[in-house]
Amino acid sequence: MLRPLTIALTLLAAPALAQNVAFGGMTADTSAPVEVAADNLAVDQADGSAVFTGNVVIGQGEMRLAADSVTVIYAEGGQNRIQALKAQGNVTLTSGKDAAQSETADYDVASGNIALAGAVVLKQGQNVLTGDRMIVNLADGTARVDGRVRSVLQPGGN
Incomplete structure (x- = not known):
């Protein structure tokens, strides 16, 4: 069951979780082990x-x-391929010092889209982007933020 989860996490870790900015500037290490911790399964x-x-x-x-x-x-x-991941409640996706928060996150593996919804906040260093919904297309590296978008960019930042 962890192998399909590894594949999904690798795709989640792709860059472009913000408008024209790489999320964390990181590269996915697909050889790294995947660790899942939860109270229940x-x-x-x-x-x-x-x-x-x-x-x-x-x-x-x-x-x-x-x-x-x-x-x-x-x-x-069966469990050889993941179709989707659905995260609910206090969702946080982090890489280094960068973090995206929302109420929900839905990842459709076939389309390569991640939809973050509900009070979306993307923090990259001291820069902040907020909106109601953010859709990230991992295949082409584009992102769209909808619903009263607000951006705070600090001078001299990335």
Whole structure:
């Protein structure tokens, strides 16, 4: 079950989680082990899902995803391929000193899109970008922020 999660985390760790700025300026180390910590795990073979709940932290290298719960939805045919990841509640995605926070995060593996929703805050150093929703396309490195977007850029920053 960890191998598909490793693949999904690698894709999550791709750059471009902000407008024209690399998230953390990091490269994904796909050879690094993936560690998942949670208070509980429930696996449902019937619907092809696994739900991690309670203080969920998923890490690989310098990348961390934390949330109250993370649901892993497997593609038809079993646990060899992940179809989607759905993080709910107090979602934080960090890399080094950079962090994105939201209420939810949905990652669709097939489209390569991550949708962060609900009071989205992206902090990169002292620069801050906020909005209601941010959609990141990992395939082409574009991002779109909707819903009363606000940006605070510090002089001399990156």
